[in-house]
Amino acid sequence: MKEITEELAKVLIPEPARGEDESDHDYRARVASAGEARNALVGELMMAAGASATEDPVLARLVELAAQKREIQRQIRLIVAYAREFVRPEPYRLRALAEAAGMSISTIRTVYDTDDKIAVATRIGRKDVKNTVHPVVGDQWWRLPARSTTGDAIPFP
Structure with a gap:
């Protein structure tokens, strides 16, 4: 289940593309921010999956999004x-x-x-x-x- 939640987080929050005139510092900051957001989402998905009847992170996320x-x-x-x-x-x-x-x-x-x-x-x-x-x-x-x-x-x- 951990692998599914991590991959789902990558699907929903992809690595940011580097801007043409973007500095290394700004790009690394955006990559770090995306990583933090993915980690937070993994935690949310794990909690939602644990609280759902199916304990499936994909289905639990779809239920949340449908609501x-x-x-x-x-x-x-x-x-x-x-x-x-x-x-x-x-x-x-x-x-x-x-x-x-x-x-x-x-x-x-x-x-x-x-x-x-x-x-x-x-x-x-x-x-x-x-x-x-x-x-x-x-x-x-x-x-x-x-x-x-x-x-x-x-x-x-």
Whole structure:
């Protein structure tokens, strides 16, 4: 397992390439820094592998990265929901958001849902510009649309 973690660290943190005008001192410092980062990563991989059900450093790292990816995707959804539904006087343009997020316009348009809008409303403490969602207050287990269409509460999932 030690060999796998060391090689995986080399894959993730390769030896730095020497710059054309880089001094020997600066290059050695970057090589040393990369070595320290690899050693730290080896320790993290060994601990993650020991804590995982499979005790496999490759799979443990993939699980960690997948969790980070999900968190980043959640943050993107919340930011886009905020930019499209809460910013005044007018929302951010789809094209600008798509370019910034590295997505297509059609993906940006549909990346967030009502639950994301409610999360944003709750965190900033106000309803959206279109008056479709209110922030959840206190220990509410239900939410009402800002403009009641049916008069029914919708339970949280």
